[in-house]
Amino acid sequence: EVQLVESGGGLVQPGRSLKLSCAASGFTFSNYGMAWVRQTPTKGLEWVASISTGGGNTYYRDSVKGRFTISRDNAKNTQYLQMDSLRSEDTATYYCARRTPFLDAWGQGASVTVSS
């Protein structure tokens, strides 16, 4: 069974950093591209970033470019989202997803709240 489990969410002050992790199991992690998608009640679902199978290609939405970094460790079956210079508008539930190129498996989500 494909499983994606996010961790690392929480409450953080504006301007600070947070790192999300997504542990994958039930499939050959290194064979799949991965992505992060976030959701808020007001903006709905927003794609955040994607990474290729080997990690050599990464893609970001404009609003997080230069602040967020997606990465992966295929030996640990884990992908990451390093979030720096966080803003209140980054407050959301962040989902890890497998990209095939649609999103055919999702984690349960990690809540990130950016507030002083």
Place this chain on the structure above:
Amino acid sequence: DIRMTQSPASLSASLGETVNIECLASEDIYSDLAWYQQKPGKSPQLLIYNANSLQNGVPSRFSGSGSGTQYSLKINSLQSEDVATYFCQQYNNYPLTFGSGTKLEIK
């Protein structure tokens, strides 16, 4: 960016009815279109990909159609477990973009 305009925003239908949800892309996305179902408090789940291919394990009462810029999701014989919010998403081009969602309720 490709804008995905989804309609209606909400929908109320009776058990056993057939419902349709529409998604209009701002440019041709060449059937690179997926539909997701999100039940309250849960993460989205893939229903349809490539506009009309049913994901493994999804009931056959769900179907997708369309091409170019116009796509639709059809749910036949509505069941109580279909209460959810449904989203379309294009994956033809970055940034990946989603429709705003259709909240489906039972009358």
